[in-house]
Amino acid sequence: MKDQFPVNESEYTDADFQKVRQIAREQAGIHLPATKKALVYSRVSRRVRELNQSSFQAYLNFVTTAAGQNEMQNLICALTTNVTSFFRERNHFDHLESVVIPQMATKVRAGKRGRLWSAACSTGQEPWSIAMSVMTAFPDAASHDFRILATDINANVIAQATEGTYNAEEIEGIPPARKSQFMEPAGNGDYRFDGPIRRLPAFRVLNLNASWPIQGSFSAIFCRNVVIYFDDATREHLWQRLADKLEPDGFLYVGHSERVSCASQCGLIQVAPTIYRKDQ
Structure with missing residues (x-):
């Protein structure tokens, strides 16, 4: 009997890989070097099988049609790694609670708005951690004009994050x-x-x-473990756009393996290995 899922590695061509590279670049700014060819196969072949497509080529043709737009999100998600946890890189939350939120509380209690942004929030552990830090350092924050914008390219992880429900293993990083x-x-x-x-x-x-329909600026932005997927030009362009969205003296938190190479040009001053402050 013929295999129901005939896709195998021999049917994954260089043309397929180049098509994935093009899609990733155009849809999400993701840069896939030639060394990622095997990784792309291991991740995308699961989607090909789950949709019972006859080949990589058929799958890639499908995702570029109007009917395949939902699957396009699944493809982009498969190409990235949604590794996250509560209070990951704890020093960021210590800084947020001791420096940023007290300053914001004073401003917000005086009638101004307070905004934080979790960019690329994945399944929500980061923005919910931010929210716990806010409520700890500023217990009545929810009674004021204080909000946390949490965004991600993938609608599926946004739905999970919005629900705010996690299993016992996922919440191990939350203090009792x-x-x-x-x-x-x-x-x-x-x-x-x-x-x-x-x-x-x-x-x-x-x-x-893409374009950001975002009004106003932020006292702090978390954009961590995201730019590792971008080429240098895309990375520097994003840093500049994020810096432009920071208030004077606002802070940008980046991943432990990331560095804002264009900090001075972006008007940012590094105050710790992964923390940058916007110069006034």
Whole structure:
């Protein structure tokens, strides 16, 4: 009997890889070097099989049609790694709680707005961690004009992040006191964020390399472990756009393996290995 899923490595051609590279670049600004050819096969072949497509070529032809737009998001998601956890890179949250939020609280209590941005928020652990930091350092934040914008290119992870429900393994990084304060059991061993904290995050689908329908500026932006997928020109363009969205003395948090090489040109001053402040 013929295999229901005939796709195999011998049917994955260089033309297929070049097509994936083109799609990734055009749709999300992702740069895939030639060394990623095997990685692309391992990740995309799962999508080819799940959709029961006859070949890589047939699958790639499908995602570029109007009917394949939802699958296009799945393809982009397959090409990136949604590795995240609560309070990942704890020094960022310590800085947020000790430096940024107290300053924001003073401003917000005086009647001004307070905004933070979690760019590329994945399944939500980052913006919910930010929200817990906000509620810890500024307990009445939800009663004021204080919001956390949380965006990602993938609608599926945005839906999961919006739900705010996680299993016991996923919440291991949350201190017990904060878990008790901000979460409630959701059945089957899961926990869900509940109470005033749910008023803080606003989850939206956004491509960082497309236009941004965003009003106003931010006191801090988290953009971590994202630019590793971009080439140098795309990376520097994004840093500049993010810097432009920061308030004077606002902070940009980047991933532990990332560096804003154009910091001075972007008006940013490095204050710690992965923390930058916008110069006035």
